[in-house]
Amino acid sequence: MDSSTFDEGRIQNMAITMTRHRVVLAACALVAAVIAWGCSGSDGPSNIPDCQVGQELCSGVCVDVGANRANCGACGKSCSSGEACNDGKCVLSCTGSTTNCEGACVDTRVDSANCGACGTACTGGEVCSAGKCAPSCSGGTTQCGSKCIDTKLDNANCGACGKACGKGELCSNGACAPSCGAGTAECGGKCVETENDPANCGACGNACPEGKVCSHGTCSVTCLGGSTKCGGKCADTAVDPANCGGCLLECASGQVCSNGACSLSCVGGTKKCGNRCVDTAADPANCGACGNSCTNGQACSNGTCSLKCAGGTTKCGSKCADTVTDPANCGTCGNACPSGQVCSNGACTLSCAGGTTKCGSKCANTTNDPSNCGACGTACTGGTVCSNGTCSLTCVGGTTKCDSKCVDTKSDSFNCGSCGTACDSGERCSNGVCASAGTGTGEVCGVGTTGCSGVCVDTSSNASHCGACGNACTSGRTCKNSVCVCNPGESACGTGCANLSTNSLNCGACGNACGANQVCAGGTCMGITQGTGGAGGxxxxxxxxxxxxxxxxxxxxxxxxxxxxxxxxxxxxxxxxxxxxxxxxxxxxxxxxxxxxxxxxxxxxxxxxxxxxxxxxxxxxxxxxxxxxxxxxxxxxxxxxxxxxxxxxxxxxxxxxxxxxxxxxxxxxxxxxxxxxxxxxxxxxxxxxxxxxxxxxxxxxxxxxxxxxxxxxxxxxxxxxxxxxxxxxxxxxxxxxxxxxxxxxxxxxxxxxxxxxIPSPTITTSKQLDFGNQQVFTSSSPQLVTYTNASNVPQTITALGLSGSHIGDFAMAPSSGLPVTLQPGDTFVVNVGFSPAGTGLRAAMLSATIASTNAQATTLLTGTGN
Structure with a gap:
């Protein structure tokens, strides 16, 4: 008997086919064979793994039969579609926000019989709201019978309890319609907000794993774009009446949420639509008037649905133009700059501002412009992108960027089908779906992949198994052609990689650390200064x-x-x-x-x-x-x-x-x-x-x-x-x-x-905002920069901008569009996030331009990557 075929499945098959009077003879022969192998040195079954407690050897791989869907309770016993393996038993698998309670999938956020957990029933006339028994509903929901319902999207209670939509209709924004309106998509006969629905994140059926939230259509550990994690959703606490100024701070009936405060009326040029303050000049769900929804592919511009321009561009005639830098459409469509001038921050000028560089007739951000990367005329080629002024690798050949690696999500068991979706032990990734790693016939991995610890990986690009199983690349390095390498523009410093032009711990050379309150710019340590903290003073x-x-x-x-x-x-x-x-x-x-x-x-x-x-x-x-x-x-x-x-x-x-x-x-x-x-x-x-x-x-x-x-x-x-x-x-x-x-x-x-x-300040704000320590390539929770009109006359903020050494590490999201006019005592909020692209101190300057003085109120942004 060949040792490569010796496994439990073979023993079981032998035992089944033997007649009763031959069992003893077969067993004796088998024992003899094992003894013979044990005495034959290197020819014995040394490749049979020792499974841990709770695992069994199934088809040559150790698996947890208590949780493995392909081997649930015993080897070869697989669960049906829609079932999960729990304690060795195949049970109903519930997705999204639902939970299996005695064989039924229920939403424990609103089910009064299973509120927050299976079997926890609300009593005394209470309702289940956000997973807690309460006298009344919260989070923007309405009590309909014994349940808290989102009447904006519920087909049976659309706009009000008991108001059911007719056949072929869907509930969108509280009104029955033939199709879902802007910002929602039809999933299973309901309109859902795929931007923040953890059960349908980005697309129908794409449920976020436990511990993650849906932010801007992507499952993430933290919320993006200035939003805040409230339960399982990301909410804009500046305008959300269910989370106004903070999670679960619900506005009273008849009030709206404006700039994070409950109020009877909207400010900052917004209009009350339902219980929200919206900018009807730009809101695709309320374009020009409340309830006027734009169709897919359209954007709301000046209250009119029109061609949707992406990336901050503006529709000018039949094309999308960047009015911040386009000399033919500078500031507004058709405003052409005279010969010799450039368009900088939407104004024709002789020089560029805001950290940009004059390249021909345009102002370019040389930190991320692929046509002017690091310097004018330096174009990224060969599949690279411009990142922090350096041309670096982008993913090609059908691969996808997951964190810092390019992976084939059709075969990568750590990112199967999508980034972060890892297959169970004993499974491999086949065409983007996790499946059993073997059938007992010896088949393990497909062409171009290798079995490492029970999963199939491409050792030419897998950073955990680069060139060979178990050869993991250190932090900051990627696997390229089976070798751990630094990304283009980075140098090997110790066991990691660093951009010597911007890394304050390795500035200009490995180990050359900048001093306190210094950042690395162009390979030179430079001091940083606080912002002005206001303008006009x-x-x-x-x-x-x-x-x-x-x-x-x-x-x-x-x-x-x-x-x-x-x-x-x-x-x-x-x-x-x-x-x-x-x-x-x-x-x-x-x-x-x-x-x-x-x-x-x-x-x-x-x-x-x-x-x-x-x-x-x-x-x-x-x-x-x-x-x-x-x-x-x-x-x-x-x-x-x-x-x-x-x-x-x-x-x-x-x-x-x-x-x-x-x-x-x-x-x-x-x-x-x-x-x-x-x-x-x-x-x-x-x-x-x-x-x-x-x-x-x-x-x-x-x-x-x-x-x-x-x-x-x-x-x-x-x-x-x-x-x-x-x-x-x-x-x-x-x-x-x-x-x-x-x-x-x-x-x-x-x-x-x-x-x-000495003039009194017109606008006041923070001189510095420090994010503290943040892991490289992860995003911080957003923090607020607040601008206050300290004068006795209205003041207008016309523009916001970032400048400095590490503008790519910081992101800003104003609470409303610009320009914005503040009455005396009014405030304006900008959400700022930090995602360091390198280790050490990182810094940028946030500037707000004030129309009355044409001066800038500046705030120094700092954070430390680790």
């Missing part, structure tokens, strides 16, 4: 402002600098000297939140020009009038003098020189006068201050006057910018005989003036 974003004294007086300027430092109201106070040959640049000025300036000697007109541009860019300016407003050599000139002063320069002979103290305070509640009890210029011969007649420009407001009745502190708003003038020198008598009294509240007055001129 402090230029530096410092908790305490950073200010500067800019004066043409080398001793007077440091005097005021020291006194401002002593107030402890600023994070930093610098002195910057100005002269006719030395003018601070606009870039230098913009490193400060506010500037106090005056002249004592000649300055260039460029100083006044730069001050005006600085004010227009959001900086604060306080002007000390002496000698800035004296005609002649020492006068302040340039655009600030012509456009933004509140007084008119006069000759030195017209200046008032008599000593003064603080007189009448016209605005005692003004922040300019907070803590100011005294102020004046004590010199008996040179207490220089402008006459009252000089304050005749741009509608000045007199906050306080001197003891002689002449304005002391003056404020104004010019073209939306707040300015302040203090009538006198910026220095005290500590450094200048004509200065203000250092024993007075002069330092506090100048400090108040600086803070007063």
């Amino acid at each position: 402090s230029l530096t974003g410092s908790a305490l402002p950073k200010v500067a004294v800019m004066a043409a007086a080398s001793t007077q300027g440091p005097d005021l600098q020291a006194k401002l430092v002593a107030t402890k109201l600023f994070s930093a106070v610098d002195f910057v000297s100005v002269s006719s040959t030395s003018t601070p640049t606009l870039a230098t000025m913009k490193t400060y939140d506010a500037i106090v300036a005056w002249t004592y000697s000649s300055v260039a007109s460029a100083f006044g020009d730069n001050l005006a541009q600085y004010l227009e860019a959001g900086g604060g300016v306080v002007l000390a009038d002496y000698e800035s407003q004296e005609t002649g050599t020492y006068a302040l000139t340039g655009r600030y003098q012509t456009d933004y002063t509140l007084s008119t320069p006069v000759p030195s002979s017209n200046w008032v020189k008599t000593p003064v103290t603080l007189g009448t305070i016209n605005e005692p509640a003004s922040p300019l006068m907070a803590g100011v009890t005294s102020f004046g210029y004590p010199s008996t011969s040179s207490a220089y201050h402008l006459p009252a007649s000089s304050f005749n420009k741009n509608n000045p407001v007199i906050v306080a006057s001197y003891s002689d009745g002449i304005p002391a502190v003056v404020r104004g708003v010019i073209n939306g910018h707040t300015v302040v003038e203090i009538n006198g020198s910026g220095a005290s008598t500590t450094s200048y005989s004509s200065g203000w009294d250092p024993a007075s509240s002069g330092a506090r007055l100048f400090a108040n003036a600086l803070i007063f001129t």
Whole structure:
């Protein structure tokens, strides 16, 4: 007897065919044969595996007969279609959200006799809602008899309890119709939402395994696209009335869910349709009006069903165009950019923004553009795709990308039919269906595959059995031609692979780790900075402002600098000297939140020009009038003098020189006068201050006057910018005989003036959002970035964008379309997710453009891949 044919099945067949009086003889012969094999060394049955407890040897493979459908309870006893093997018995197999309860498939989420689990019955008039006995239904369902029903989709209770659809009709969005509406599909005679139905995920009958949810038509461990896992479904808690702001937070009858809060009306340009807030300009189920559903293949654009353009493109004529980058349709269809300009973020400009690069007449994202991968003109070829600026392998030849591997789902037992669907022990994958690995005739695997641990694999591409059974590729490597290799663009570092251009643990070279608060960009470690946390406010974003004294007086300027430092109201106070040959640049000025300036000697007109541009860019300016407003050599000139002063320069002979103290305070509640009890210029011969007649420009407001009745502190708003003038020198008598009294509240007055001129924020948000540690190539739970209108007038957010080293690692999903206008106090939410493509610190900047200031509110996004 050949050892390759020695198995249980053969013994059983022999025993069945033997007559009763030959059983003893056969058994003796068999024992003798076994003894002979045991004494013959290498020729014995050494390839017979030792099965674990609970397993039996069936057709040469150890299987769990308590759970194996092909060998249920005993070898060769297979379960019928629709049955599963449970404790060695073939029982009814229930799919989707149903459970086998005493031979019947019931939905334990709504069945009051089996609520949450088989045999758990609700009592006292309670109903079963979301698997729990409760006095009333939740999750958007309605009590119909003793059950909680989704009247949007139930054929027997369509729109209301007992309202049954007629023959040939289906219930879609609470109305009986000949076919299912947008967002639903007919599955088994019912309309279901295949985007989030765990029993029909992406397609009818595609049930998600236990522990996974249906998100955007894909079975996933976590929810995608800004949605949240609520039970077995993914819900948009910004608009879902059954999960408003959080899971199971149900809005009351008559209320809608808008921006995650229950309300009587919709905000942000949305309209109430049923109990949901929808954008009828873009919602395919309510296009132009509630209930107007677009057909398959159409999209809702401006309230009209039309050609469906994918990938963020827009229908322009008879084609789909990317209005963010298309120079022929920039921002809107038909808006062509002039020659020499490019289309960047939907606007014609000379240069590209948002981390994109000018390639010809277009702005390209070189991190993922296959025509400009890593650099302009570098096209990915040979079946590769552009990933993080590098051309990498894509799956060909009928294979599918499952995680980081290309597999044949028709024969891969770990991904049989679809990614993640693994066959049981003792089964192989045949044409995408799990089947018994053998029939007792010696057949094991098909052509091109090898049996490894009871399953058939392609060792030329299987990362767990690369080249040979059990040879597993380490993390980050794929199996190619039976060899474990790194993906294109990555280098072997230790036992793993790393992109040396972007990996902060292997930056430029293996083992070269970047420091704290540094990321790897182009193979170089670079520092990261926090976002602004808003727009329209402090230029530096410092908790305490950073200010500067800019004066043409080398001793007077440091005097005021020291006194401002002593107030402890600023994070930093610098002195910057100005002269006719030395003018601070606009870039230098913009490193400060506010500037106090005056002249004592000649300055260039460029100083006044730069001050005006600085004010227009959001900086604060306080002007000390002496000698800035004296005609002649020492006068302040340039655009600030012509456009933004509140007084008119006069000759030195017209200046008032008599000593003064603080007189009448016209605005005692003004922040300019907070803590100011005294102020004046004590010199008996040179207490220089402008006459009252000089304050005749741009509608000045007199906050306080001197003891002689002449304005002391003056404020104004010019073209939306707040300015302040203090009538006198910026220095005290500590450094200048004509200065203000250092024993007075002069330092506090100048400090108040600086803070007063800093613009208030129009929009506020987080400066940084950190996702912490996240496994590489997995997606985090979404986190929120909230924008608040902190001003007293409406503000409009026109655009959102990502820039920086790792923009491909972060995804954003706004709670509504753009532009969006926020009333004072209103908020706008953006869901952000993190999926690291490499190890170490990853970072990108999220920017929101504010129309009123054309400035950006920025938030630093960070996370660590591991």
